[in-house]
Amino acid sequence: METRNLRKAGLKITHPRKRIFEVLEQKRNKHMTADDLYRYLLESGEDIGLATVYRVLHQFESAGLVVKHNFEGGQAFYELDSGEHHDHMVCVETGKVIEFVSEEIEELQEKIAAEHGFDIEDHSLVIYVRPKRK
Ligand SMILES: [Zn+2]
Helix, strand or coil: CCCCHHHHCCCCCHHHHHHHHHHCCCCCCCCCCCCCCCHHHHHHHCCCCHHHHHHHHHHHHHHCCCEEECCCCCCEEECCCCCCCEEEEEECCCCCEEEEEHHHHHHHHHHHHHHHCCCCCCCCCCEEEECCCC
């Protein structure tokens, strides 16, 4: 576990910070709400309150360790800031968050911005989806 990252971000290592960081580091927990995190910790036998989870996530966000996504129609999702750009799909039925990168979309956005006389500074793309009907 990269406790170094916590120290580097100027955060003292406390048990809740360490555990929350560890959970977010696991691939399948990549995008979690504060509630998800709280329940996950509870199920793994941790006594970390929801208020603490929120506080730690806020500290992580301020320290640039975590990115907060305010997707429509629900709670905010948190993920560790990998520094690598990606976009998201959110399933409106299950709330599942899927990450993707499309070079074509990236290029198309550059092209559209350029046609309007702009360079892209940043962008975030969220596609709301539902499972395909068979
Ligand atoms: Zn993501």
